[in-house]
Amino acid sequence: MSIALSEQEILRRESLQQLRDLGINPYPAEAFDVTAFAQDIKDNFESNPDTYKHVVLAGRIMSRRIMGSASFAELQDSTGRVQIYLKRDDICPGEDKTLYNTVFKKLLDLGDYVGVKGYVFLTQTGEISVHVQEMSILSKSLKPLPVVRRDDEGNIHDAFTDPEMRYRQRYVDLTVNPEFKQIFINRSKVISSMRDYFNTEGWMEVETPILQPVHGGAAARPFTTHHNTLDMQLYLRIANELYLKRLIVAGFDGVYEFGKMFRNEGMDRTHNPEFTSVEIYVAYKDYIWMMAMVEACLEHVTRAVHGIPVVQVGENEINFEGPYEKLSMYDSILKYTGIDVSAMDETALRKTCTDLAIEIDNTMGKGKLIDEIFSAKVEANLIQPTYITDYPIEMTPLAKKHRSKEGLVERFELFVNGKEIANAYSELNDPIDQRQRLEEQLVLAGRGDEEAMAMDDDFLRALEYGMPPTSGLGIGIDRLVMLMTNQHTIQEVLFFPQMRPERKAKVVTADDFIKIGVPAEWVPVLNKMGFNTIEELKAANPNKVFNDLGGMRKKLKLDITMPAKEIVMAWFE
RNA sequence: GAUUCCGUAGCUCAGCUGGUAGAGCAUAACACUUUUAAUGUUGGGGUCCUGGGUUCGAAUCCCAGCGGGAUCACCA
Numbered sequence: 234m235s236i237a238l239s240e241q242e243i244l245r246r247e248s249l250q251q252l253r254d255l256g257i258n259p260y261p262a263e264a265f266d267v268t269a270f271a272q273d274i275k276d277n278f279e280s281n282p283d284t285y286k287h288v289v290l291a292g293r294i295m296s297r298r299i300m301g302s303a304s305f306a307e308l309q310d311s312t313g314r315v316q317i318y319l320k321r322d323d324i325c326p327g328e329d330k331t332l333y334n335t336v337f338k339k340l341l342d343l344g345d346y347v348g349v350k351g352y353v354f355l356t357q358t359g360e361i362s363v364h365v366q367e368m369s370i371l372s373k374s375l376k377p378l379p380v381v382r383r384d385d386e387g388n389i390h391d392a393f394t395d396p397e398m399r400y401r402q403r404y405v406d407l408t409v410n411p412e413f414k415q416i417f418i419n420r421s422k423v424i425s426s427m428r429d430y431f432n433t434e435g436w437m438e439v440e441t442p443i444l445q446p447v448h449g450g451a452a453a454r455p456f457t458t459h460h461n462t463l464d465m466q467l468y469l470r471i472a473n474e475l476y477l478k479r480l481i482v483a484g485f486d487g488v489y490e491f492g493k494m495f496r497n498e499g500m501d502r503t504h505n506p507e508f509t510s511v512e513i514y515v516a517y518k519d520y521i522w523m524m525a526m527v528e529a530c531l532e533h534v535t536r537a538v539h540g541i542p543v544v545q546v547g548e549n550e551i552n553f554e555g556p557y558e559k560l561s562m563y564d565s566i567l568k569y570t571g572i573d574v575s576a577m578d579e580t581a582l583r584k585t586c587t588d589l590a591i592e593i594d595n596t597m598g599k600g601k602l603i604d605e606i607f608s609a610k611v612e613a614n615l616i617q618p619t620y621i622t623d624y625p626i627e628m629t630p631l632a633k634k635h636r637s638k639e640g641l642v643e644r645f646e647l648f649v650n651g652k653e654i655a656n657a658y659s660e661l662n663d664p665i666d667q668r669q670r671l672e673e674q675l676v677l678a679g680r681g682d683e684e685a686m687a688m689d690d691d692f693l694r695a696l697e698y699g700m701p702p703t704s705g706l707g708i709g710i711d712r713l714v715m716l717m718t719n720q721h722t723i724q725e726v727l728f729f730p731q732m733r734p735e736r737k738a739k740v741v742t743a744d745d746f747i748k749i750g751v752p753a754e755w756v757p758v759l760n761k762m763g764f765n766t767i768e769e770l771k772a773a774n775p776n777k778v779f780n781d782l783g784g785m786r787k788k789l790k791l792d793i794t795m796p797a798k799e800i801v802m803a804w805f806e
Numbered sequence: 807g808a809u810u811c812c813g814u815a816g817c818u819c820a821g822c823u824g825g826u827a828g829a830g831c832a833u834a835a836c837a838c839u840u841u842u843a844a845u846g847u848u849g850g851g852g853u854c855c856u857g858g859g860u861u862c863g864a865a866u867c868c869c870a871g872c873g874g875g876a877u878c879a880c881c882a
Binding site: 378608733 | 818844882
């Protein structure tokens, strides 16, 4: 709790107490069953007025226009806002006008939850409104929300836009900027439609460990933690690939998992330390099959979100209907740079990078150098969904060697709008080859590559028992959602993006002040005067503090007893 | 991590070459029975992010720190 309450917060707490004094519970326990929603009323009242003669709805009061004994307010529920009309003598049919004159006009604040019963009608200006016959308080709001106003043209005034506050206090953001809720509704549709697609195909949703003794399956720095009972180091997973493959070894034909991954790396517009991915593995398939599956799946997802297979992303209209363009890694570099890197050795690649003004360092192997060229020169050109296929073996230790092309693996990545969205292999199931490839990763690690993949002996043991030919796919859900919702920062598609901790207010409990003899009712006054710790108080001049207490008492019109001077002096001993 | 911009009332923002801190909304009081960015009148509300420095005097200038944004780097 913050130390000094703002004027408005103090007033709201006083209103809360006055409600209680009137015998009104500001936080009632009873259920309040609604029968109507704002959006439905606005959409359907005019075509079907008879069904809105008795409505019950609930939500926050978001604006009020009080005109004597009648008032308009806007009620916001989960679907939107609808205007409500309150007339004193309607909600207070008897002599007692307290509910209107005191409760509604004085003690309610913007942001309070109320429940209303009444009927829908059209005002003289033609706005669909609810004529309230009964009103009850469902929850009192003690902190004022930012007020965002909209005029007739829909222009927003005093918008609540500070990204820091929007991300730290997402509950405020989505309350006053409800249009952002659609991003998260669409996020949910992306995941649920994809899950539907997988389930319809007969593949099984599974869960695998997040706490892993070996961080395998991807190349990234992990978060490290410690288990006390086992007294062992554990990692938050950077990928779940190796566990899902163990389940293919176990005899499932298709398994998939939606889940959080954790990578201890930089944060920016497209990276959050924890992010969501889906991985799916299907036995007896290869990466050619997987391409067709991805096309069907993403078209299904796009239709689920937008109703059509096309989505507008910035300037670009992106069509998720398959089939997508396919380019091999080498051909894509040839296409966009005119350089054929397919036969180059490491030395030649280094020279090519230098010629193209691409920064490199000594830890980079052949695969990484090619990837640098690709990232710098090709990626941004891949706007419509495009498969980049057949990667150099050095950068892909978990994929099967290409069936016909030497030095390559059966892998594709799907690029959309210049960004990687999906990654898939014909999975490596030759245990001896797999062991060698992981050993090569250890060499890279020895050269200083912090992200080289770790050895996982249990995974190799599983492969030795035999894994059927399998194709696997990973999709970054956050980036897919960014595409589907036309957002260009990952923070906009995460409810609670990672932030640095807020600066802590210097917190001191009232007890500390009470212990040195300060009467409880004077503690907030001292806080208001800037004394938030005992040390700060004791550093002050006792006579000045005593005088200022009197001044504050007068200024704040406090109805509390002034402590005697000796008592104040005693605080300083 | 680098560069750069920003941090002032509950919110959105002004605040010039340093001289008693401002507006709109919100809030409080009064008026008002179909308003709608309601209106009219009158009030209250501030750790100018934090800590140093320069100065007679700092929201303003300088330094450091904290937090955020953008760009870049990193991130297959």
